[in-house]
Amino acid sequence: MRWLIALLLMLVSTGPAFADSARPPARLSDTQLPDPKQEAEAQKLMLELRCLVCQGQSIADSNAEMAGDMRALVRRQISEGSSPQQVRDWLIARYGDYVTYDPPLSAATLPLWITPIAFIVIGLWLARASFKRRKRF
Known part of the structure; x- marks a missing residue:
């Protein structure tokens, strides 16, 4: 019985080690946009969006894989001409009001x-x- 409990504890404790995948980060997750104005808009928006994995950090501050994907998505959409409000609205439609620190x-x-x-x-x-x-x- 003790070995079963020990095995379960080991399995539960190794969960965080496998939380992120081994794939490389998204292309724009940690790379700034060439246009400083667009990058400033993206950075401001990223500070207003909550990491859905961490839940206590913005996507700008989080090291979670999903936060990196969301940063890349924000930068890509802003570089393609979307306004920060359009990107925010799209993320709210996809993930719900919880994705923003300032819910409507x-x-x-x-x-x-x-x-x-x-x-x-x-x-x-x-x-x-x-x-x-x-x-x-």
Whole structure:
């Protein structure tokens, strides 16, 4: 029984080693565009897009293979004349609102926008109640 548990632990621990493939990175993933204006647009957009693998990093900061593919896609589409907004809209249509750090206001993302405001209002209400209680004593 112990050898089975040890085998399972070894198999689970080797998973991250096989997360990325051995294929070379996409052509434009780490290569800047020749036009500085287009590269600046691409860089700005890449900072606004979330890596779907890392989930805590932008595609500009992530070393994940998928982030490299997304960087190459952004650069390629911008070099072909697409605006950053068109590229962003295309990625949102393909991967959903989660791909962007600034999701648009919709029925699905309404809780993301309302929750912080609700927490602030609740915190102010609790602080006010606490200060009123202190004045009485």
